[in-house]
Amino acid sequence: MNQRRRPHFVSPTLAALFGALVALALLVLVVPLPAPLNQTLQVGDVAPRSLSAAHDASFVSQVATNAARDEAAAKIAADPSPYAHPADTTVAAAQVSAASQFLAQVAAIRGRENLSLAQKQDQVNILGGAPNVSANTRATLVSLSDSQFSDVRSRVVSDLDAIMRKPILPASDPQTQSAATNSLVVAFVTDSAVAPPPQPQYSALVTVLDAFVIPNTTVDQSKLEAAEQAARKGVKPVTLSLTRGQSIVTQGDTVDAGVLEKLKAGGVIGGGYNFWDFAGGAVIAGLFGLALAVYTWRFQPFATPVHRRMLLIGLVLVATLAVERILFPVLTPDSQQHYLAFGIPVAAAAMVAAAFADLSFAALVATIGGLFAVITGSTNPELAGSSFTTSLQALALATTYITTGLAGAVVVARAERLGRYAVAAVVVAVVAAAAMVIFWLIGTPRSNVSLIWIAVAAGINGVASAAVALTIFVLLAMAFGITTRLQLLELTQSDNPLLRRLQDEAPGTYHHSMMVGALAERGADRIGADSLLARAGAYYHDIGKLAKPGFYVENMLDGATSPHDGLSNEASARIIREHVTSGIDMARRYHLPDAVRAFIPQHHGTRLVTYFYRKAVQAADGIDPEPYRYTGPRPQTREAAIVMLADSCEAVVRAGQGQGQDKIEASIDAVFAERLAEGQLDECDITLRELQDVAASFKSTLRAVYHPRLPYPDPTPEEIAGLARGDSLPGVR
Numbered sequence: 001m002n003q004r005r006r007p008h009f010v011s012p013t014l015a016a017l018f019g020a021l022v023a024l025a026l027l028v029l030v031v032p033l034p035a036p037l038n039q040t041l042q043v044g045d046v047a048p049r050s051l052s053a054a055h056d057a058s059f060v061s062q063v064a065t066n067a068a069r070d071e072a073a074a075k076i077a078a079d080p081s082p083y084a085h086p087a088d089t090t091v092a093a094a095q096v097s098a099a100s101q102f103l104a105q106v107a108a109i110r111g112r113e114n115l116s117l118a119q120k121q122d123q124v125n126i127l128g129g130a131p132n133v134s135a136n137t138r139a140t141l142v143s144l145s146d147s148q149f150s151d152v153r154s155r156v157v158s159d160l161d162a163i164m165r166k167p168i169l170p171a172s173d174p175q176t177q178s179a180a181t182n183s184l185v186v187a188f189v190t191d192s193a194v195a196p197p198p199q200p201q202y203s204a205l206v207t208v209l210d211a212f213v214i215p216n217t218t219v220d221q222s223k224l225e226a227a228e229q230a231a232r233k234g235v236k237p238v239t240l241s242l243t244r245g246q247s248i249v250t251q252g253d254t255v256d257a258g259v260l261e262k263l264k265a266g267g268v269i270g271g272g273y274n275f276w277d278f279a280g281g282a283v284i285a286g287l288f289g290l291a292l293a294v295y296t297w298r299f300q301p302f303a304t305p306v307h308r309r310m311l312l313i314g315l316v317l318v319a320t321l322a323v324e325r326i327l328f329p330v331l332t333p334d335s336q337q338h339y340l341a342f343g344i345p346v347a348a349a350a351m352v353a354a355a356f357a358d359l360s361f362a363a364l365v366a367t368i369g370g371l372f373a374v375i376t377g378s379t380n381p382e383l384a385g386s387s388f389t390t391s392l393q394a395l396a397l398a399t400t401y402i403t404t405g406l407a408g409a410v411v412v413a414r415a416e417r418l419g420r421y422a423v424a425a426v427v428v429a430v431v432a433a434a435a436m437v438i439f440w441l442i443g444t445p446r447s448n449v450s451l452i453w454i455a456v457a458a459g460i461n462g463v464a465s466a467a468v469a470l471t472i473f474v475l476l477a478m479a480f481g482i483t484t485r486l487q488l489l490e491l492t493q494s495d496n497p498l499l500r501r502l503q504d505e506a507p508g509t510y511h512h513s514m515m516v517g518a519l520a521e522r523g524a525d526r527i528g529a530d531s532l533l534a535r536a537g538a539y540y541h542d543i544g545k546l547a548k549p550g551f552y553v554e555n556m557l558d559g560a561t562s563p564h565d566g567l568s569n570e571a572s573a574r575i576i577r578e579h580v581t582s583g584i585d586m587a588r589r590y591h592l593p594d595a596v597r598a599f600i601p602q603h604h605g606t607r608l609v610t611y612f613y614r615k616a617v618q619a620a621d622g623i624d625p626e627p628y629r630y631t632g633p634r635p636q637t638r639e640a641a642i643v644m645l646a647d648s649c650e651a652v653v654r655a656g657q658g659q660g661q662d663k664i665e666a667s668i669d670a671v672f673a674e675r676l677a678e679g680q681l682d683e684c685d686i687t688l689r690e691l692q693d694v695a696a697s698f699k700s701t702l703r704a705v706y707h708p709r710l711p712y713p714d715p716t717p718e719e720i721a722g723l724a725r726g727d728s729l730p731g732v733r
Helices: 012-030 062-078 089-110 116-125 136-141 146-164 176-193 201-212 219-232 255-263 277-301 306-331 348-357 359-379 392-413 419-442 448-479 485-491 497-505 507-529 531-540 571-591 610-619 638-655 661-680 688-705 717-725
Strands: 057-060 238-242 247-249
Touching: 012 277, 012 306, 012 359, 062 089, 062 219, 062 255, 089 136, 089 201, 116 136, 146 176, 146 201, 176 201, 238 255, 238 419, 247 255, 247 348, 277 359, 306 348, 306 359, 306 448, 348 359, 348 448, 359 392, 392 419, 392 448, 419 448, 448 485, 448 638, 485 531, 485 610, 497 507, 507 638, 507 688, 531 571, 531 638, 571 610, 638 688, 661 688
Parallel strands: none
Antiparallel strands: 057 238
């Protein structure tokens, strides 16, 4: 038995593991994830809201740099002539020969005196070898004077030869090719050392040259690509700057690569792991995990089964914050003041903690949950720069989440009726509304319509928090094998099938169990232990006696022969001890929770079956006590210790009825002293001060139950005569 309370169920290692796992899960929620896990926007998406830079930034824009480099390379590609192969002289010779032949044919037709001008023109029009020479130009060649034609003819040959000796690259299409050739010819004729001839020779010269000038080389791709690469390298990286709050994209606009780059640089969306973000998130998550670990180890807020309760609460806390992070981007920024982010049921985590741990631990969960919910919203890379519309919104959210969690936890702590969750829904809604109204009053701008939205958000928060907490309380408690107070309350109802059997088949044991339950409940309540668990454990601690009810003294009729007569002391002790193993088997068959089942072996601990052991010792020397000893274990909880003490005290006091008040108190003190001396209370965390309080509670209750009663006098002759006449007794109706 401990002189002072010390951790028993949760070891430092288990507490550290619990805090570390929770911290790790929280770290995942608060630290921006690498793309594409948190990449909510892609090139081509429509911006769901207007987004501004979350912080000042100066960065090398890869998009702008690549665009500048592409522009420099495009300029090189636009004029590839410096990178052409040398002109093919055979092409030039062939074109000069073709042009000379065409003009020689034109000269022959011009010299025929037997043809009129019109006939000469018709003859020239059907000449081949110059498909690109138009009919108008052919007509002009015929109508020129001999000196003019001779001048054009000589200039075509000389100029065409000069032009074709230079590289001429093919164009991408015929129209472009025609324009390039015409420009080349006009420039050559205009810039030639020989003055351009007057009209109409000029037009004829340009047109004929244009018809015979064709590409005579190709681009040297290796030189062109090298030039383009050099142009790209010559462009310096482009640096862009952003200031906090600078608009990057407007709602409804299409997101291009440049906008996406600015959103990442401005901290609006994540672009990968950042050491400082990771370090900051690790510190925050680590501090919260450390707080949970230290509190869990120091104050022991969990009842058995400890591991499953810790796992359930940890999962619910992390899941609640995960849901908050998912919903936050949908509900913010709240530019319309609809307050829907305040309706996220963060309070459910604290309410679940109050149901499966103690209220103080639930208060810690409410505080951590509220603060961390706002932190995840503030650091969410999907929301940076756009999540909070006012400077007070983060504080308002934190206040609302924390206060609603505290209020909900207070209402559902140790709830024994489902109706408490309905009350919790109302209380959480009222507290949420009050918190929001306070910040509505001190914030700007204010709108009366916002009060309606505040009421809606508060109602959603209350109903959702209570519904989530109740669902987890009912369903997950069963899945995790955790005994709830509702289950304990159901087990203590008189119509329970197992209690009915006990009442019908072993009435003495039943009434003894009810009395032990009353003692244990009051004693547990006196020291702040779980009184409902103590009462339920007391009701079922002796159910193993149903196997052989007649072998237990409380079920024997006065004057009846004891079934132990004729049995050896060891055999009788074995039968008495069997009610523990039989009780455990029966508890399994009736699916009693582990928390209640534990009372069956622990209420006797490792004590001896005293009555038969002492009889055996009186009859012979050298008796081995082990066949007379219960297998235990000793009480592991305060509640089990109280039931052990209540079981012994009730039996001792009942056996000595009529001994007086002083004898009752002395008997109770003797039982407590004996259990302490036997070391039966060494493995539970009950203190000496608490034992004194429990003993005082037992004395008060047992004195009231077993107080002396005055003997009633015999009926008077008048009463007897009245009964004979069928009259009612005085005062009886």
